[in-house]
Amino acid sequence: MQRGLSGQYTASIAGGVVCRAFVPAPLPPMPPLAFDGPMRSRMHAALLGLGRLDAIHLLLPNADLFLYSYVRKEAVMSSQIEGTQSSLSDLLLYEMEGQPGVPLHDVEEVSCHVRALNLGMQRIREGQPISFRLLCELHAVLMASGRGSQRAPGEFRRNQVWVGGHRADQAIFIPPPAHMLADCFSALERFIHDLDVQTPPLIKAALVHVQFETIHPFMDGNGRLGRLLIPLILAQAGVLREPMLYLSVFFKAHRQTYYELLQKVRSDGDWEAWLLFFVDAVAATADHALATVQYLNALLDSDLARLSALGRQAGSAHQLLRALFARPLANIATLAQLSGLTPATTGKTLAALEEKLGIVRELSGMKRGRLYAYSAYVEILNRDLA
Numbered sequence: 001m002q003r004g005l006s007g008q009y010t011a012s013i014a015g016g017v018v019c020r021a022f023v024p025a026p027l028p029p030m031p032p033l034a035f036d037g038p039m040r041s042r043m044h045a046a047l048l049g050l051g052r053l054d055a056i057h058l059l060l061p062n063a064d065l066f067l068y069s070y071v072r073k074e075a076v077m078s079s080q081i082e083g084t085q086s087s088l089s090d091l092l093l094y095e096m097e098g099q100p101g102v103p104l105h106d107v108e109e110v111s112c113h114v115r116a117l118n119l120g121m122q123r124i125r126e127g128q129p130i131s132f133r134l135l136c137e138l139h140a141v142l143m144a145s146g147r148g149s150q151r152a153p154g155e156f157r158r159n160q161v162w163v164g165g166h167r168a169d170q171a172i173f174i175p176p177p178a179h180m181l182a183d184c185f186s187a188l189e190r191f192i193h194d195l196d197v198q199t200p201p202l203i204k205a206a207l208v209h210v211q212f213e214t215i216h217p218f219m220d221g222n223g224r225l226g227r228l229l230i231p232l233i234l235a236q237a238g239v240l241r242e243p244m245l246y247l248s249v250f251f252k253a254h255r256q257t258y259y260e261l262l263q264k265v266r267s268d269g270d271w272e273a274w275l276l277f278f279v280d281a282v283a284a285t286a287d288h289a290l291a292t293v294q295y296l297n298a299l300l301d302s303d304l305a306r307l308s309a310l311g312r313q314a315g316s317a318h319q320l321l322r323a324l325f326a327r328p329l330a331n332i333a334t335l336a337q338l339s340g341l342t343p344a345t346t347g348k349t350l351a352a353l354e355e356k357l358g359i360v361r362e363l364s365g366m367k368r369g370r371l372y373a374y375s376a377y378v379e380i381l382n383r384d385l386a
Contacts, residue, residue, distance in 0.1 A: 001034050003269025007214075012177045014160035014168035021160060021174045022266055024214045026187035027207050028197055029271045039276060046202060046279035049286030050234070051243050056293050067242055069328060070289070073381050074246030075113035078224050079106070081252050084108045088382055092329035093363075093371070113224055116142040120232045121243050130192050130236060132185055135217075135225065142228075143221050151219040156181050161216065173263065175216035184215045192233070201237035205230045206278040210265050226334055227251070241350040244289060250281040287363040295380045303359050303376075310356060316349045317343055321374075324360065328381075335372070 005095045007024040014021075035043070069088075076088050084106040091114075094107040116138045128134055140154030152158075157178055164172030176184050188211050190196055192204065199207070212226045230242040254277075261274045303321055309315045316339075323338035324330070330338075336346040350372050353359045363371040 001031070001270060001272050001333065002056040003029065003031065003271075006266055006269040006271075010177065010180070012160045012174065014162050014171075014174065017168040019160075019168040019171070019174050021177050022214070023176045023180055023184065024211055024266070027191040029207070029269065030264070033203070034272055039272065039279075040284070042276060043202070043279045043330070046282040046286070049283040050202070050239055050245065052290050054242075055241050056244060056290065058238060067244075069377075069381055070246070070292075071117060071243065072114055073109075075110045075117065077246070077248035077252055078227050079110045079113055081227075081248060081255065082109075082223055084109055089378060092327075092378075093333060103194055112142050112144050114142075116225075117228055117243060120228060121235060124232060124236050130232060131189055135229075138228065139218055139225055140222055142225060143218075151221075153221075156185075156217045157219045161219065163216070163341070173266070175214060181215065181217050185217060188215065189211065200283065201234055201239045201242075202279070203275065204237075205233040206275050207271070208233060209278075210262055210271075210274060213262060214266060215243055222354070245282065245285060246289075247278075247281045247285055249288070250285050254281075292380060296325075296377065299376055299380065303357075306357055306359070310352050313349055313352050316345055317353060318355065320346060320349050321359070324372075324374040325377065328377040329363075329371065331369065331371050358375060 006029065006348055007022055009020040010023055012019055012021040071089055076086060076091060079086060086106040086109070090107045092109050094111060100300050119141055120134070120138050123134055123137070124130075136156070143151065143153035160168070160174070160177050162168045162171035162174045164170075168174060174365045180326045188208065191199070191211075192208060209226050212229060215220060216222050218225070227248055230247060231240065234240045234245060235243055257277065261270075261277050264270045265274050300321070304318060307321065308318045310317050319321075319339040319341060320335060323335050326338055327334055332343055332346050332350065335341075335350070336343045339346060341349065347370075350360055350370075354362060354372070359374065359376070360372045361375045363373055
């Protein structure tokens, strides 16, 4: 629906240049969203996908094992949208005190994203509402190190910024002036908390994401925090028990469409076009997550069946393989702790898994401090990271 401008322009100054900043109208959109046939059917597909996604824990012996790697995969993708070159393997190496193959600040940014998401879920489970206070806390963690660490982590910006172009008068978009951020975010909080009108969680997550990106409250990190908000809203509403919905893969694959639709909301008030894109992203992402779990389960079952070839080492290998399912890239000390085996037994069993079955691969090439990868597991997670 073409509603026209979904806010108003106000005079501002950015970088010494006179410009027009955009101040969004409070949510929900007016006139109300139009739910025609295609919208209803595609939203239904997204809701079915969310239901299957929430049931993934039933397909896994321990959903936490999958979540460990899947959360990190999302952090990598969300950070890649912002220009980092870090990969999933780089992040896992960094967390194991190894040496990532990219600049350190890239992998630090991704690691901060993981910590921010985990903290967000912890706060939601503690009963904290999604609020100015929580988002500032998460932003401080998100920007604790890396390239944005000097850009006021955890604090709303105090000056006018712009998006795109080297001057404000050439910008693609100019968000609200700093002195209007408090009012903009207060209105957004009212919508998140259903104070004026109740909104279904899936629609709320879609609308809040756009509004947050439009308000652009921080100097840096708005994109990553805005994407992180989506699973937090769904988790707070009880739609997902775990933060399993990560749309960064879809947004990265359709980046140009994503940015164009955000701008169409602002310039034309076309919330429906954005919502169709969003629910398609949810359905596709949920289906892919389910397929990934199925592939990983099949891999584990197949590799467990091969362990009998190791004879007396099969029992230790069984314990070790399940530890690798939890940490697909790890050193001997970590795997020994996870499996309950001694470091010596762990090292010998890893050697057997590598030399006799080819299930793991040693990465360091050193005699001490060796790092092992469950290669096929990492490959499955990396399939859409190219």
